[in-house]
Amino acid sequence: MSNSTAPALAGVCPLIISAIGQTPLLKIERFTTHLPDVSIFAKMEMFNPGGSVKDRPALQMILDAEASRELTHDRIILDSTSGNTGIAYAMIGAAMGYEVELVMPESVSVERRHVIQAYGARLVLSDPLEGSDGAILKCRDILAKNPDRYYKPDQYNNPSNPKAHELHTAPEIWEQTEGRVTHFIATLGTSGTLVGTGRRLKAFDPAVRVIAIEPPEFHGIEGLKNMDVSIVPGIYDDSVWDEKIQIETEASYEMARRLTRELGVMVGQSCGAAMAGALQVAERNPEATIVTIFPDSGEKYMSTPLWQ
């Protein structure tokens, strides 16, 4: 990315987006001391510069759209989001010189709105009652009125979303566990993380079990989607997972609080669901090497019932 002729310095990034990916894998032993042969690892996506796993698909979608000339600097990046993808677009847009406009439900946490606006992106709020599906529909309307003004990555239907995880997240996990991963667990939102990472891990080793974590139909786990009551994303591929586990909101919050208070790992709501699912899988598979994804940190949820 650098156009400098000087030799690159170790650890020096030419752009903030160069720091996306290569996140640490945290070993979590505290909750499975009764299962000495189980290993649980969490991929710590909060260490991406935008603070979440969504930096990966957002960057991939933008780079692929630049390469195909669908995205040029006279167009505004437009998409609907529940928050983290919006923050990723706003950060990457600032770094790469693109205007960004985002549609989010009015009920999104104030922290998310402020972060997005701090990066200079514009916000359009949709009816909170209609949730994320309402934001999706409103975003379609905005694009239909001015199709030449915008480029819409369309995170729910863009194959570059799971591709980011096929190209990067899965190989990182494979290397960090030295190929020992037996179970991969991820929560379902756009489904990009689960589909892309799961697909590539199964290509490395078809015996890897892929487990999807979903919320109940009416829940309070921000970022997660129950496919039975939502607009199903085009990238969703239910042939990737071997098993689906439903985690209740209360269990998810409780686990997020335990991770924070007992391990000092301040995580977001969906990390609690991922960890609760990982513990269920550990109980049933006492020799498993489990990898799950912790999508973000807890700081953006301070105003939500998670911490109130």
Place this chain on the structure above:
Amino acid sequence: MAVTVRIPTPLRRFTNDQSDVEIDGGTVGEVVDNLEAAYAGIKEKLVDEAGDIRRFVNVYVNDEDIRFLDGAQTPVKAGDSVTIVPAIAGG
């Protein structure tokens, strides 16, 4: 004493896909009980075993969050709207 209850999309399978339903009641709690009487199964999604509104469920009377009013005891009057707001899903 009917109020308008605004139903979020994930719960509309209980209300025959209606987004707004008219329900009687003098408090939010009574409205929830009468909602259950009209549309069986919905209350359990909103209220925990102890009978309290679940912490993650956001309920507004007109534009006020009932957490900052009197919770389930918050009084309502004819013409008020009671809005149930879902979590932010996916991406």
